[in-house]
Amino acid sequence: MVKPRILTVTYQLIANKREDAEQLAENISIEQSVEMPVDTVPESAVFSLPCVMQVEPISEKLWKAVIRYPDSIIDGDPTQFLNVLFGNISLLDGIKLLDVNDEYFTDLLAGPSFGIEGIRKKLNISSRPLSCTALKPVGLSAEELAGRALQFTRGGIDIIKDDHGLADQSTAGFKDRVTNCLRAIHDGEQHSGKKTCYFPNITTSPADIFTRFQIAVELGADGVLISPQLTGTEAMHDIAKSARVPVMAHPAFSGPYVIRNNSGFSLELYYGKLWRAFGADAIIYPNAGGRFTFTNHSCNALNHQMRTDFCNFKPSFPVPAGGIDLSTIPQWITEYGNETIFLVGGSLYKQKSGIEQATASFQQMLGLDE
């Protein structure tokens, strides 16, 4: 017998007393499913009604609620899945999604096509942490950006990704940029004697993102960069599913879903489960101690969630970023371990020794592959 699939969502709620928390959980279950008074739901649709399974205190004013939704209201549509998770209740304050049952993801979403192992294989690096940098700034010509890519490659960088603000600006048009950068990287590899991967940014309209993806792959890009909260999360999923090259996800525009203690999504659920399930092979997040506000504790939890057993999905590579100073890399390696891609941008550009030498120092900090 096939067990009916069920979506089980765990929420954190703010309420003064149990009855309020129970009422809020009940309201959420209706808001996110039939969206009409329960007594007006016709007999033939009562199977669409979710069920509040549990309401338990977490602390004085915080409650944990567990709601089960019938799969039939989603029925294989990943965008509708996001809508059931957080569509209307996104407009209410004080509701935080903590978790979703792992089994639910399995049939609905594909997960990464490459994952940590697939990216390592492209680089032929089996165990050490990986280095990554961002090609920038916007405004440089394709040739100038390629010149920088050459220097990073000569220094031995593992992955060069476009700055997420590089689109198809006339200063460095997409095809021109990818062509020039790949050529420069191939030149640089002759010097470094090792592989450097290039991940151009393909974030744009749904009408054009698949074309850019196709162009990037045909030109020989090793991966692509996507900001799923700008393109729509399912655009990333569709591209990742095609399994042509790895996808690196960028958190642009996603902050409001994750930066609050009592509203939105937990970091682990949003980046660690959702983005991984939606196919991100590597996931950039703002590291603790940089220009943003994530804590060490959060980052460690996030790293764990990206790498741990989760459905039948390949692990995603955590990519801490956002103001990491080159000199701190050894300490971050100690804290985060080898299954990490360290993304250092500005700090490499500002080293007095120049990009190539700064990159060589970065590579040295990563140690030898075993």
Added chain:
Amino acid sequence: MVKPRILTVTYQLIANKREDAEQLAENISIEQSVEMPVDTVPESAVFSLPCVMQVEPISEKLWKAVIRYPDSIIDGDPTQFLNVLFGNISLLDGIKLLDVNDEYFTDLLAGPSFGIEGIRKKLNISSRPLSCTALKPVGLSAEELAGRALQFTRGGIDIIKDDHGLADQSTAGFKDRVTNCLRAIHDGEQHSGKKTCYFPNITTSPADIFTRFQIAVELGADGVLISPQLTGTEAMHDIAKSARVPVMAHPAFSGPYVIRNNSGFSLELYYGKLWRAFGADAIIYPNAGGRFTFTNHSCNALNHQMRTDFCNFKPSFPVPAGGIDLSTIPQWITEYGNETIFLVGGSLYKQKSGIEQATASFQQMLGLDE
């Protein structure tokens, strides 16, 4: 001489003193453009640097900052425009976007193809407010939903939109639902003697949304419903630009960008300017006094922004929704005026008189067209 286009963004910042506010504005300008230390930006890209134009106190700890960005970093890409507005700074707390200069929208975005006048023309109603309801609940068959559409139409409703949770579930597959509902509506129109418009929900993956749009239009739907924060905002823009039928935008998943006083976007900028510029002919928002938390003041400001002169764009129809009780419609008409679509769902379903009679009462409250 062609004046160079410039994007001017007005922010509200939290800072204890002027120097902090100035530093924060400077940081934002870098974060949202070159994203690297200013002294590392090469000569040939300095034209990419934004300029902080103004930092002024609003109140004790709130500041207004105005930053000008060169158009070249966006260069015609609406998704990159959103990235420059709020990409990385979405991950920081305490930054709120208040406004963007009107001129900037003009060349970049198309605005509504139909607007208030275009929707009125479809209904042949020139001045009175319009009625709208949501077809639900998910779980009913296409025939059952069509039966409800028939009742609403017999009662004389102006617009029936799908519940935003109706996708392509096997209980009421998309094509089957649209076909059955349109047939029922045409039958009902024979009874009511007036036009009823049907807006099916086409929110889904970027790979499928254009197909659903095409099917809806070919079957004769009068408009479509899209949740742009789930599909990617530019999916809505592309569909709206095609100018086949009007687009109604649903706020699912958009809450975290607008519900906070000191972070995200102002309501007027997000729904009133951005969504209008991205082509929404009608924009659903959670009305004051319902299940959500917008105030009367906010709703009035939002209505104004949707309807007022803004670039060369057609006005968007404000669609207050989210728990409006049928009995309160007269008071809302007095407050919001005639250029409003009142979306009443649950309250129509629960009237003891039945859907058809409840809808007839709703229509009576709207008065005669002049």
